Amino acid sequence: MPNQTRSQPPELTEARAIQLAQKGDGTAFEFLYHLHKKRVYSLCLRMTGSTSEAEDLAQEAFMQLFRKVATFRGESAFSTWLHRMTVNVVLMHLRKKVPDQISIDETIDRGDETAPPRELEDKDIRLAGSLDRVNLERAISNLPPGYRAIFILHDIEGYEHNEIAKMLGCSIGNSKSQLHKARMRLRELVEQGEVSAKGEGAGG
């Protein structure tokens, strides 16, 4: 006698959706899309600074996912696999757009590191524990492309320097060096934004 119980249909899980997607199930595609859309789109948007470009790139990333989903073997987490795919899509786009745009070796350095630091005692501000997010997002978008890419990949997306070095075609040492410069530049931009917001004038 079958042991069937009257129960509610179980909710779809990511694992089950992946299995169904591998068979071409459209509902599973949609489930996976909605599960991962924010992270994919946010990465594209922050790297490009353009909503239209971000939509196009997010679409391309998901299309690659759906074309290749049958090859997914679970050797890494599905989200990791998708995320790496998205990063590759974005970087290829940026390279096509401006060939040296994301070459962090070419990133312009603002100053000589041997020179004494700017004296900011009278103008420097201690940032509040909670920054204005709009100011922070604006500052990130105003970073030079090479700095922005490496900052986003390391500090926001969590990639290690050895992974970034492979993605960007540079050395690990170079990746670390450029990340530091990106962070310093971002700090300056945020401070300038905070000062402007408080009406105290430019920080210099």
Added chain:
Amino acid sequence: MNCNQYRSLLSEKIDGGLTPSQVVEIEQHGAVCRNCRTVYANFRTVIEQSQQLPLFTPDARLWTRLNAECEAEGLIREAEAPTWKWNWRAWFQLETWPQLGAALSTLAILLMVATVWTFHGVRIGPSVSSEDAAQEAQVSSEVKIAEQNYLQAIDSLEKISQSRIAQLDPSIRVVLEDNLATIDYYIDKCRESVKNDPNNALAQRYLLEAYRKKVDLLASIVHSDVL
């Protein structure tokens, strides 16, 4: 250690890459240099806050485009409707009924997911402009006609299948009726969604798909050659 050297090591300090001697030196300089302490504090605040930035949500039209592209490339395949014909004798053995139940449950799951996403209010399809209003009205009219046809077919098949279902073993009948009730439940949910948003193309599609599935299932019961 001077200020330049201090600031050049801030990333390593944040990322935990300093040697023990560097840790000592950097702490010593920070203790006596207020400017550098401020720079470090701000540096750290910016990084920590960046790691907590919220995610952005893409416009609903992104899924519409994606779905259309998937269909255009043939990536989406129709799920096979459950059928009893080709292996009817095996189906009629008690131990095979769980297979039917599982197949119907899977169908129900897919319908549920479709309904849930429809209920999230995702607006699928192009924004309605004055130029598209007439076209959407025509599509809605065609959907209503299709719905009426399905309902007529379901009505006829239900009348015939009820007598067949009544002759089944009670334990099997319970499973079948439970699964039919599940499909009816999701049909009602899809209908409600279409009623709330008549121009939602995806909701219309899922509703018609749910009807089709029910027709297929009832037809399988009616056309079985065992009863």
